[in-house]
Amino acid sequence: MRTITLLTYLLYSLHLFGQNESNKPNIILFLVDDMGLMDTSVPMLVNKDGKPQKHPLNGFYRTPNMERLAKQGVRFSQFYAQSVCSPTRVSLMTGQNSARHRVTQWINPETKNHGPADWNWEGLTSKDVTLPALLQKNGYHTIFSGKAHFAPTEYEGADPANLGFDVNIAGCAFGSPGSYLGVDGYGNLDPKRKKRAIPGLEKYHNTDVFLSEAITREAISAIDNSLKKESPFFLYMSHYAAHSPFQTDPRFGDNYKDSGKSRPANSFATLIEGMDKSLGDLMDHLESKGVEENTLVLFVGDNGSDAPLGDTYGYFSSAPLRGKKGTCYEGGLRVPFIAGWAKPGKANSFPIAQNAVHYQQIGTVMDIYATILDATGTKNPSDHTIDGVSLIPQLQGKNNPDRSDHFLCHFPHSHRSSYFTSYRKEDWKLIYRYKTKVGKRTLPQYELYDLASDPYEKTNLADQKPNKLKTLTEQMMAQLKAEGAQYAIDSSKKELRPILP
Numbered sequence: 011m012r013t014i015t016l017l018t019y020l021l022y023s024l025h026l027f028g029q030n031e032s033n034k035p036n037i038i039l040f041l042v043d044d045m046g047l048m049d050t051s052v053p054m055l056v057n058k059d060g061k062p063q064k065h066p067l068n069g070f071y072r073t074p075n076m077e078r079l080a081k082q083g084v085r086f087s088q089f090y091a092q093s094v095c096s097p098t099r100v101s102l103m104t105g106q107n108s109a110r111h112r113v114t115q116w117i118n119p120e121t122k123n124h125g126p127a128d129w130n131w132e133g134l135t136s137k138d139v140t141l142p143a144l145l146q147k148n149g150y151h152t153i154f155s156g157k158a159h160f161a162p163t164e165y166e167g168a169d170p171a172n173l174g175f176d177v178n179i180a181g182c183a184f185g186s187p188g189s190y191l192g193v194d195g196y197g198n199l200d201p202k203r204k205k206r207a208i209p210g211l212e213k214y215h216n217t218d219v220f221l222s223e224a225i226t227r228e229a230i231s232a233i234d235n236s237l238k239k240e241s242p243f244f245l246y247m248s249h250y251a252a253h254s255p256f257q258t259d260p261r262f263g264d265n266y267k268d269s270g271k272s273r274p275a276n277s278f279a280t281l282i283e284g285m286d287k288s289l290g291d292l293m294d295h296l297e298s299k300g301v302e303e304n305t306l307v308l309f310v311g312d313n314g315s316d317a318p319l320g321d322t323y324g325y326f327s328s329a330p331l332r333g334k335k336g337t338c339y340e341g342g343l344r345v346p347f348i349a350g351w352a353k354p355g356k357a358n359s360f361p362i363a364q365n366a367v368h369y370q371q372i373g374t375v376m377d378i379y380a381t382i383l384d385a386t387g388t389k390n391p392s393d394h395t396i397d398g399v400s401l402i403p404q405l406q407g408k409n410n411p412d413r414s415d416h417f418l419c420h421f422p423h424s425h426r427s428s429y430f431t432s433y434r435k436e437d438w439k440l441i442y443r444y445k446t447k448v449g450k451r452t453l454p455q456y457e458l459y460d461l462a463s464d465p466y467e468k469t470n471l472a473d474q475k476p477n478k479l480k481t482l483t484e485q486m487m488a489q490l491k492a493e494g495a496q497y498a499i500d501s502s503k504k505e506l507r508p509i510l511p
């Protein structure tokens with residue numbers, strides 16, 4: 011596999027030699043919906059000396075179990091996701107960037123969202139190469155729990171069981187739950203919420219069990235079944251939290267009642283804390299079963315924060331980063347990523363740096379596919395192009411020579427930020443807009459930021475650095491071409507393609 015460095019490969023080959031089925035590491039991919047980089051008490055950003063730096067939002071949220079995982083693992087300051095759900099979710103499953111897999115917009119369960127003529131609004135199918143199907147073939151018991159959002163209603167990929175998962179708990183076509191409350195049957199018992207009623211979980215209907223808790227209990231039970239089978243497991247633990255509706259998780263409401271923030275903002279914080287409890291419960295359970303040293307936990311968000319804290323383009327939801335979910339700014343694209351063994355120890359199949367912050371290189375959601383294949387000794391099919399790389403060198407605190415220095419977010423659709431491509435290359439960031447009129451606003455066609463000196467995207471250098479702007483636009487266009495990007499169509503049926511400044 012091209013993503014593995016020679017050294018890692020050699021070490022890994024030695025490690026795999028003589029390994030039997032039962033000591034392949036278990037993997038938990040712990041995905042949180044709409045959680046941005048700052049929605050946690052774990053400081054993810056660093057100061058000039060590379061030391062973690064707390065910002066006010068770190069003081070608002072309470073995530074003690076993320077702190078626990080961060081202490082025994084490595085966290086990334088510069089980890090990129092797509093700006094909305096489905097593009098990231100398909101990247102996690104395929105290792106491809108959204109311009110390549112063509113799920114460039116969130117999948118509306120009922121209709122095709124506006125965009126390029128044949129963007130892949132039908133999502134994943136059983137014919138696609140997917141991470142769980144590859145792991146399944148390699149002897150893993152594959153468990154899905156929570157929010158799927160891989161394909162529209164009544165399409166094959168709406169059910170994760172058709173995409174390589176042995177077990178599907180509560181996953182379906184949509185991304186927003188009708189209700190988080192057991193008394194509402196998660197939408198099934200309330201006619202107003204029925205359109206987005208969560209499937210399964212009937213035994214928790216009419217109870218006080220919050221949705222985040224129900225999917226965690228069911229995931230734990232599925233893990234126990236895997237352990238009985240003596241096969242390694244892959245758990246894709248995918249929280250509906252903290253997506254709207256912003257309902258309060260009553261277990262944590264008191265912690266925020268004096269925050270001085272709005273009711274929805276406090277509710278969002280309770281959704282985050284309930285998700286964090288789930289992480290702790292899973293880690294505790296692994297310890298109780300004695301498999302904590304042989305279980306790798308990868309924690310990640312699916313797009314920038316959607317915390318209801320203020321204006322979309324400003325410095326609120328992801329402060330000090332600019333913007334939020336759905337935007338082209340860093341607050342829309344940067345997410346928390348933490349990797350660690352459920353417990354560090356002799357049974358870990360490779361070492362991971364502890365209490366470490368990796369800020370030197372970027373990481374992306376495309377890398378998770380390659381990382382899990384690498385960690386489990388699973389091969390990527392030779393005809394399946396991937397855009398990510400294995401992060402294992404970075405998890406060990408080393409420079410990753412395979413790591414590309416760019417991240418491309420191509421969004422030829424209408425949403426909060428519409429018709430844009432955002433391209434980070436080294437420390438430079440270009441935002442290109444295919445339409446400059448968005449609602450009542452007129453926005454610049456080009457924005458250029460030097461993230462090294464201006465990490466919060468305050469000074470647009472597009473006019474001051476014409477040569478840099480031109481070079482970066484050329485590089486962005488080449489990358490779009492390499493990934494086979496599609497373009498939106500304007501009212502005169504003309505493709506909206508980028509143009510050089």
Ligand code: CA
Nearest residue numbers: 043044095312
């Ligand atoms: Ca999302």
